[in-house]
Amino acid sequence: MNEINLSQVKAMTFDVFGTVVDWRRSIAREIQELGQKKGFDLDWNSFADEWRSGYAPSMNKVRNGEMPWTKIDNLHRMILDELLSKHKISILSEEEIDSLNKAWHRLDPWPDSVEGLTLLKRNYIISSLSNGNVALLVNMAKYGGLPWDVVLSAEFSKHYKPDPESYLSTGEYLGIPINQVMMVAAHKNDLKSAKSNGMMTGYVPRAKEHGENTVADYAEEDYIDIMADDFIDLSQKMSATKETNS
């Protein structure tokens, strides 16, 4: 039954941070480069982790109405300002802080991402579906060569994942039934929400998202329709479902 549904997929929407790009190493590198240039020292990886860990709580304030709609660029900046203050880094100019904040626009794709997306693009509409704002996603795509057919962002629906509107908007914008759209992510909670809103789901665990010591979760779940090692493997497995059912 899952196999038959997989052959009907027309579009694939991808979570971005962690799924398509390696945010941790990219952010740690940028803060390290800045620190070495300006003369401050930190645990660069921990700084990246701290920055990222402020992300969900700040979005939740938007999701529950405590804050009005606020772009990720601005949420990142609020968290960054707190972190710089906490670590007593006061030597950065506004321009340097703004540039550091835009490090999130310059995240390196995982080694398989560009090739895998390019393969998938031959058979599917491929799109981001990220909480990142449009400018961030567009700049990141140009930086990393991500070949999106279309950039979809929570900024368009003004609803952050896992709000249902964010998932449901994909079918509406792409003009196809929601069960012909596959959400692809490295995070099970994203896929669980996507499935509960009627999407197909593809799970691509990223064993190094949180560093070399990440313990990746390879367990199957009833809300996961297909699991793959990386995007190239996903492309091959999806092609097989088309051939089986043609």
Added chain:
Amino acid sequence: MNEINLSQVKAMTFDVFGTVVDWRRSIAREIQELGQKKGFDLDWNSFADEWRSGYAPSMNKVRNGEMPWTKIDNLHRMILDELLSKHKISILSEEEIDSLNKAWHRLDPWPDSVEGLTLLKRNYIISSLSNGNVALLVNMAKYGGLPWDVVLSAEFSKHYKPDPESYLSTGEYLGIPINQVMMVAAHKNDLKSAKSNGMMTGYVPRAKEHGENTVADYAEEDYIDIMADDFIDLSQKMSATKETNS
């Protein structure tokens, strides 16, 4: 002064129908193919013109609040239903009518469009800015190989051009000041509105938009910052402004 501003352009947003694609010949061809298959005869070009001429009035009903937000796909279908009735064509199935309506997703690019956009993409963020809905623009890009960095549509801002919100949303989504965004169009009224909302403007007259006998308007206007013969010429002229000011 214009030249200095042109060197600051970061993104180019393109009108699509008539500017990037040859809607008239593409639509006429599809209705002709269907007519020959199903056994009805019409002036195919006139049918395309009639269909297109219903476009602005139907959008205006949305713009002035007479109708709620309605996608172009649905406006096209309303106009098509009236035209089929007027021409007493009653032999088409729902599936055939829906497929004909989606002919607007399969419009051929002008001969220079893909090469010109590819050249411009090296130096600028390139985006659609069309009243066409997202699905229409995405399907058209895949059909014709249009290499957009991002698909922007009136569907995102829920405001049809020439509403100011449609133009102003480009700078907001792309995260850059509106005067660093250039609107490119084959239609002066689009550029006049873009300029009045603070955008830069590029005029690319399309001498065959309305058929071989179109009288194209090559007159300069104070709201036009740059004029070009086609997108390849536009790319060359824009490169020259960068070199002059670097």
